[in-house]
Amino acid sequence: xxxxxxxxxxRKLTMAVLLVVxxxxxxxxxxxxxxxRSSPMPLEAEAPGAMLPLNGxxxxxxxxxxxxxxxxxxxxxxxxEKEINLAVARQVEKALVARGAEVFMTRAGDExxxxxxxxxxxxxxxxxxENRVAIAVEGKVDMVLSIHMNEYRSxxxxxxxxxxxxxxxxxxxxxxxxxxALIIHLQPKKQRAALAGDYFILQLEVPSVLIECGFISNPxxxxxxxxxxxxxxxxxxxxxxxxxxAVLAQGAT
Numbered sequence: 001x002x003x004x005x006x007x008x009x010x011r012k013l014t015m016a017v018l019l020v021v022x023x024x025x026x027x028x029x030x031x032x033x034x035x036x037r038s039s040p041m042p043l044e045a046e047a048p049g050a051m052l053p054l055n056g057x058x059x060x061x062x063x064x065x066x067x068x069x070x071x072x073x074x075x076x077x078x079x080x081e082k083e084i085n086l087a088v089a090r091q092v093e094k095a096l097v098a099r100g101a102e103v104f105m106t107r108a109g110d111e112x113x114x115x116x117x118x119x120x121x122x123x124x125x126x127x128x129x130e131n132r133v134a135i136a137v138e139g140k141v142d143m144v145l146s147i148h149m150n151e152y153r154s155x156x157x158x159x160x161x162x163x164x165x166x167x168x169x170x171x172x173x174x175x176x177x178x179x180x181a182l183i184i185h186l187q188p189k190k191q192r193a194a195l196a197g198d199y200f201i202l203q204l205e206v207p208s209v210l211i212e213c214g215f216i217s218n219p220x221x222x223x224x225x226x227x228x229x230x231x232x233x234x235x236x237x238x239x240x241x242x243x244x245x246a247v248l249a250q251g252a253t
Contacts, residue, residue, distance in 0.1 A: 052100025053243045059096055060104045060136045062146040062201060063089035064210075067112025068124065072151035074216040077226060081149045081216060082110065084225055088213055089147045091235025099239055104139045106132045129200040136204055143174065143245075144208035145238060146201045149225060151217045158218045159190035163197030163210040170207035172196075173252075174245045178209055181241035185233060188214070207245070211238065 063086040065071035071081030086107070093103045106113065113131035114124045136144050150161065160182045164171035175194035183191050194209075202208045213234055214221045224230045 052098075054096060054239075054246060055100035057096075057101040057143065057242075057246065058104070058139060058141045059101050059242065060106065060139060060141040060144045061089050061092050061096070062106040062132055062144060064146055064148040065112075066107050066110055067114070067128075069112055069128065072149060072216060074222045074226070075155065076219055076222055079216075079226060081151070084149050084213075084216065084231075085147045086110070087228070088225075088231050088234050091231050092145060092147065092238045093235075095235040095239035096242065099243060101242070104135060104141060106135055132201060133204060136206070136208075141206060143206055143242065144201060144204055145242070146199070146208070146210040147238075148210060148212050150212040150215045152215060153217070155217050155219060157190075157215050158221045159188040159192045160186060160214050161192040161212045162194040163199060163202070163212070164194060165202040165204075165208065166196035166198070168202075168207065170249070171202065171209060173248055174207040174241075175209045177244040177248060178211065178238065178241035181244060182211075182234075182237050185237035185240060207249075 063082075065080075065082035065085060067082075069082065071085065073080055074084075086109070089105065093105060096103050112124070113128045115127065115131075118124070118127045150157070160179075162175040162179045162182070164175035172194070179192070179194040182188070197210060199210050202210060214225050216222045216225055
């Protein structure tokens, strides 16, 4: 026979079922509370703008020569210095921007900074150099880096070298940091020291250096300086030099 409960029996059965279900829930919750739990994974903060080492720095990168002025010429390849200067300057710009700097360039292509209406008593070279300095002044930059390649009659000379203005303490500090970074990153056969030099682009109040990246008169170094991979390495080395200077300058204030 099948049991058919009345309404009163139905209510009692329903209450019993509810009690069993609630008891099961409480037991499961208690067991969960007793189990060891790992710490929740932290959410990655969405930084509005991570502080990069050169944030706030305004830097002029000067690719030496250009246009009518080819500079020196590589002995074996025949490539003009102006072309290599620009290629390296672009790598310097890229590396500095990656570190947070605002970068200005004196030229973006094969061009000089001369005009058609210069005074008769002013040479093209003089006007070109004055206009490079004017870019630094008008841009209110904090630093100037002038990129060049070296050349000498003896083909054995090699190695990068940095020049600064005589009497400029900040320029000397920047040149020292830059020379050290170039030696560390490039491991040149000949390790030179930074020197004071009489270059027009260095006649600025802000720390300024002229960087001779290597000798295009040296067969082995010419090949390196024409290599995009080595040019990128040069860019990183120069940016490291700037970063080192920024730390030193901050400590000196």
